[in-house]
Amino acid sequence: MINKYAAATFLLLGGLSSTALAQDYSRVQSRALNDNGTPYLVQFRAGMAYKLSEAGKVLREQLQLSADDQLLPAKTSTDDLSFVHEKYQQYYKGIKVEHASYTVHARQGSVTSISGQFERLRALNITPSLDASAALQRALAFVGAKKYMWEDAREEAGLKATENNPAATYKPQGELVIVRNLRSSNPLKAGKPTLAWKFNVYAQQPLSRAYIYVDAASGEVVLQDAIIKHAAATATFATAYSGTRTLANESTTTGQYRLREYTRGLGIETYNARKGSSYTAAVDFTDADNSWTEYNNANFDNVAGDAHFGAQATYDYWKLVHNRNSFDNAGAKIKSYVHFDDTPGDGVGFENAYWNGSVMTYGDGATRFRPLTALDVCAHEVGHAVCEKTANLTYQNESGALNEGFSDIWGAAIEQYTTAKLGLTKSTWLIGEDIDKVRPALRSMSDPNSQGQPDTYKGTYWKATTTNPTSANDYGGVHTNSGVLNHWFYILTVGKSGTNDIGSAYSVTGIGMEAAAKIAYRAESVYLTSSATYATARTATIQSATDLYGAGSAQVTAVTNAWYAVGVGAASGGGGTTPPPTTVTYCASKGSSVAYEWIDYVKLGTIARTSAADGGYYNGTATSTSLATGSSQSISFSAGFASTAYTEYWKVYIDYNQNGVFTDAGELVVSGSSASAGTLTGTFTVPATAKSGATRLRVIMSDASATTSCNSYSYGETEDYTVNITGGTLASTEVASLTGGSTTPAATLSTAIERAVTLFPNPAADELNVVLASKAPVISAVVTDLRGARVAAARFENGKLNVSGLAKGTYLLSISDGQKTFHERFVKE
Template identity: 70%
Template sequence: MLLLGSFAAATAAQAQDAPRVQNKVVGPHGQPELVQFSAAGKAAYRGTADGEQVLRQQLALGVDDKMLPTRVETDALGFTHQKYAQYYKGIRVEHAAYTVHARGGAVESISGDYEQLAGLNTTPVLGVAAALDNALARVGAAKYMWQDAAAEAGLQAAQGDPRATYRPQGELVIVRDLQTDQPVLAYKFNIYAQQPVSRAYVYVDARSGKVVLQDAIIKHATGATATFATAYSGTRALPDETATGGYHLREYTRGNGIETYNCKKSNSYTSATDFIDADNSWTATEYNNANYDNVAGDAHFGAQSTYDYWKAVHARNSYDNAGAKIKSYVHFDDTPGDGKGYENAYWDGTEMTYGDGYTTFKPLAALDVCGHEIGHAVCENTANLTYANESGAMNEGLSDIWGASIEKYTCDKLGLTKSTWDIGEDIMKQGGALRSMSNPNLYGQPALYKGKYWVASTTSPSNANDQGGVHTNSGVLNYWYYLVAVGKSGTNEAGTAYSVTGIGLDATAKITFRMEDVYMTASSTYAQARTYSIQAATDLYGATSAQTTAVTNAWTAVGVGTTTAPPPTGTYCTIKGSSQAYEWVDLVKLGTINRTSGADGGYYNGTATSTTVAAGSSQTISFSAGFKSSAYTEYWKIYIDYNQDGDFADTGELVVSGSSSSAGTLTSTFTVPATAKTGSTRLRVIMSDASATTSCGSYSYGETEDYTLKISGGAAIAAEPATLTGTPLGNEVAQTLQVYPNPATDALRLVLPGRAVAVSVQVTDVRGARQAVPYADGVLNVAGLANGLYTLTVSDGQKVFHERFVKR
């Protein structure tokens, strides 16, 4: 009887409900999308509780479902639209929202989307840190906003919260997997990338770790990404613009935009047109033509790369720090119709202009040329150095500095190979370069202030005298910049000894730009540049810092002022192998140095042990590796600080370099230069599993040992030795990861040392983003990869091996 009564009551309720609903629209998952009520069936609406009750009834919400009010809006027609968000077991359901539409105190309709989630598991398996790693691998950016201190400070100031950060925190939500169309528990991350610019919500399945959805926050309705086979920088992905009839080389994610136009071998900007491609795949077949249309991609790429450098390294929004649009014009010809291409590129205060070259040059839109010319725009908006005599030379020098820095920054980011310290090497028809920053004399520039090749200042600067030698005398500033960044010791042509310990390109660039932006004026001279750069270094790093010392000593090297800080002596950089689980140095023997050992924790300080060698003598050094089990290929590098300047960076100080997989004793013979400085110095022996290991820092597997070498009969001040003098190592048996064929089209075969089995295989692209690639029985299926350069990371359970391959 009780059961029958319940059934009868339910049937009656349904009968009463039917007239209430005038219209119902059901969505693809069976849920109501719109419910409209009849005049007689409208429920009373006095607030959010009434609205929630209507939703619970009409959507058949369970005990684990809640609809919580978010915001309310009232329109001109008198409707109140109360919005609700769906929660399941207290977890927000993404994109599930419903609205109650009421007027005159009654509910007229409800609409929205909700998820039927009964039985969904809401216990995560994956931790938030691992989920973030997966999200970042999907985005694959070179730099993120939370890695930019200035951006973080700006956010904190804007929000008035010193704890504010762009770093994604991760929120557990429920969202539909875009591939399976099923709701899943996921971590939601707000990821703001700076290079290249993007911002998106990235959702990672909290149980499987799969990225199930990426929802862009920064949207470009007319944007696209071109694949462009450039003339000088390979095939690049370039943001551009969709337009009627195709795609244009315009994009608006950077400042107020980057635009590239075709002058069509005229000297008119007003008649220039867009480059247009039908499918946004700007191939070499289409554009590597007799007209050199492929350089349009180089100009667009160069402008984008230049903007990115200034934004990332100097927190500057375009050349004017106000987001100025960067326009570039290629195929410019100053005298149309004469059959000769224009052999120049320039910034005219408004836009970039590139000629196609003729006798000397190819089209002039190479990356460092782009950076150089837009560097003039930066100078115009900062120091505004007068373009004549010394100030003009430094104007040109600063542009070379920024061209080289932008080229290096971009190459490092994208895995390109270019010559940092040569300017314009890509555009020369007969090889060589326009200028060398590391050796200015090579192309007729001075490396010394008022030294060889210096052009005297003139009271009548003109094009005929190169405005007082601005393109020549810039060599002094170029060489100063190179010395500060890289370091060098020697004697300049004026007979002055110098020693500069390089501080790296990043610090050097920051000092130089502060000099240009904060201190320089239009009429600055080289002497003033010395004062201003030392002050800039002091501001950034302190008066007694290594950076300020390097800046000061580099001016001495180029003949501007005198050394105020002594060169460093006796202080060497630290170095250490991180793991000795599988290999270590077990023998070093040279003269009276004769040490056998086991593992020493990655570094052994044996400087209390010494031997004496004569300048000009031939010496044989013996060394060997100890192995726990398998013998792997080890890379040996042995350094001697011949000029006793506290580093191993000078030419000829690497006396042994080679690789071997032998566990036996290896030997190499080297000659001590006759110019080596008399006295005690450092001998450094490095064994590493990585060929790229240098004389400083930490590395993965291996060990370093230091000893003291006493040199007799040498010079009071050492000159630079010419070359590496050690004989090559003998045993060169390959004990590294081998991959073939390389380049690969469909399948890439992997062979580990001893034909060991790979326990893990990972593929990353040039951005560092992981790629999902099937692997089985020693074969990697790369057919699904886009063409390009990739890095393999493979482990045999003991060691990790790295190798690059090209997919074609």
């Protein structure tokens, strides 16, 4: 359905001409920006603030709303500090802008601040060329499930009964929205607001549930936001794990007792999925005498008590510590399903636990895990539900890492609170220690590195974010990069001194679990928005600490310095360790051999260097040129070859934000490939908000397409130079194409990767054609299996490999032209 609203609906916050939009900076005390350059948090001066009745005016002025922008009231709440929070949802020409909301914060009738995510949209076409039905087919093709929930009559009937709505269905209904394209590798589309159809797709086999967004023009899937946050290698729970507990339940008219109770919100219910994948086929756990000792059996039925206990303990924590009535703050029922198996009958237990957007789901584990009903796992998964109802952090890249990190924070906080109250013994800072059979735990908040997670932003074990987040790459490292938020919370709570991965010395005095948890919860529930990053999380938590404990308080200082300790932002001027001025240290990048190719020419501005081979690396940082922000630049370069001109992969980086790495958005400014010895030219635009001062230019030429900004590689060369930039803060820029590639300057070179070796057809049944990009003859060819054992039943003759004698499978072909050896995989049909 298309979201359209009458113009009268928007009179409060939209419809003004651009001439009427003048920002009133005299009232502003401070401003922090989102990654798209719009305000994330604006604080107002005491005595000069707007009145709450002027919410429309403050948003129009501070966000510079155009006639096409609308902000609709979404909800209003009052917290324990007597702050009023009026939340608004952004629309553009009547179309909802996904993950874009803004909140006005006021106290005693005066606006103290505004915060949120706002998309500045101009001339966006809101007429879809693809209808909802066609878009749904694209979404289903993307998911590729064998069976969906709406195809199961029993599940459909169960949903209708649960919602008391005969029209209720799991079948996705399309909603037209505007959302950022976070999947495209095309720099002209990546990260750009896009008109899209949104579908809630719940797959039964294999199990998944996610919001799938389909470009309403091209049919491309532009975003997958997981609703089921898989806990495999992530979450854990436990009363096979918490001893004998007293659990609230209920008796039935048949004299049986079952795991249901209704003193907490709308109730807590725990069911037996009977090692199946159907919620509607689940049954009650029952007992005749309400003494459940016989449930400690070979089937692990005692973990039903763990799930029931965990749900009750989690509800109690949120109510008693944060005055939150269940995960939705409206008493929502917490339903848990134990003995769930996504592929029943395969003889392998389900190694997972998750919140599916409606209920808790627990598998019995197998080789890695015991049944996944531990207390901290339960708290973690309900934490996802809390996040969904508050910040609603998108489940990918940095926002997804924050999503996972907050769930771990609640796992630790609830475990500590409950164990202290009941006298249990558990490891607060280990997540999933009760259920992990293989390692001490899934994650360690006190020492993330010990479990393969980073403890510093973009430090050791940091997983690069991606434009194509899927479950295969952990949606851009959500379960890995969450280690940074975990460690921040640990340091904030207990304190720590040391030196982090980027060389910053720190000393933080802990403020204790209660204060740390209150700050984290306020940030998540009041200030964070769907597309939050680590930078905005820092701003949100500092503001939360200020609200709770006052500006300049020990808590504000600790929050700030804890972020500095994990590599996000500067240290507080009021405490902690302020770092001395340091020179940024860059990672090494070097070619191992220049026997066949090297960089022989680089020109950018006043940098102009012709050279022979420099041993794989040249430090030209003493040579510099100046680049004006907003200017268009051309960089020229060429390869020198000993003989044959091979296909070479060029990458040019500029560290625009001067943080010592080249992995931030927009810092790969030129990328492409060529087999030419001629001069190549790449063009790029220096972003208007790049950081002023001297920074590093890195030019890499390698024979391998996978070579990045920071590694050694086999053949080729790296050269570093200095560029001086004037401007503001970090902004992204597009990856330019290469032009040139021959002695004719106007020729165009495709940025498509030219493989040094081409194999076809692949898979092959009888013969495999082998072609070198250099057109050189193949001198030798060796086939090995994936174990590295040489295979004799393959013959290479006249540019073709006879594979008819090979068994079906995957093999590695190593070929040589007499100078270099290339490796490619192929499949024998």
